[in-house]
Amino acid sequence: MIYLLEDDDSIRKLIDYSLKSQGFDCKSFSLPSDFWKNLEQEDQQPELILLDLMLPQEDGISILKKLRSNNQTSKIPVIILTAKDTEFDVVTGLDSGADDYITKPFGMMTLISRIKAVLRRYDGKSYQNKQKILEADKIKIDITRHTVFSDNKQIFLTVKEFDLLVLLIENRPNVLTREQLLDSIWKIDADIESRTVDVHIRTLRQKLGEGGNIIETVRGVGYKCL
DSSP: OEEEEOOOHHHHHHHHHHHHHTTOOEEEESSHHHHHHHHHHOSSOOSEEEEESSOSSSOHHHHHHHHHHSTTTTTSOEEEEESOOSHHHHHHHHHTTOSEEEESSOOHHHHHHHHHHHHHHTOGGGGTTSOSEEEETTEEEETTTTEEEETTEEEOOOHHHHHHHHHHHHTTTSOEEHHHHIIIIIOOSSOOOTHHHHHHHHHHHHHHGGGGGGEEEETTTEEEEO
């Protein structure tokens, strides 16, 4: 099930129709209050949320932060759909926990492709053949359970933050370029600047606290895990 929160009637109806024509189940909402009500009442969480930023009642960034701060919804993938296309807006959206950021206008097939790419990244099967436990200094990762502990304190990460941390630890002490990280983690046919990697690394370090010191910046190249 995909939840769509979009106040523009024509855009909402077009996306809803396009998703259903591609075999996705979709629930559409024009108001944040209706969105929250359904999210709280449903027994099963949505697989993905499509979120507009400029909404009545409550702005999208506020909604996104609430989703990420709640243990029940923190791991639901979120794609932002918005007309706000400045670098500041994109960085703010990604830094707040969005898994992708798509600016309007966009084609429906592009949207479907990006949705499928995000859902692939959230597929737990991608971790089945990996070592179940990873440790590095104060960091301990249980890949099967998708949990991270820093200095024995559980840290809640978005999927991309989790994937970045796993990739860096698995490849230590080798340096991974920003291009390698983009190709391995994002895996979408889109123009994503290396700034995206820097934003997620910064947020990852902040969440890990002192444990984040294991991630080292290699100036002009990329990042490595000590």
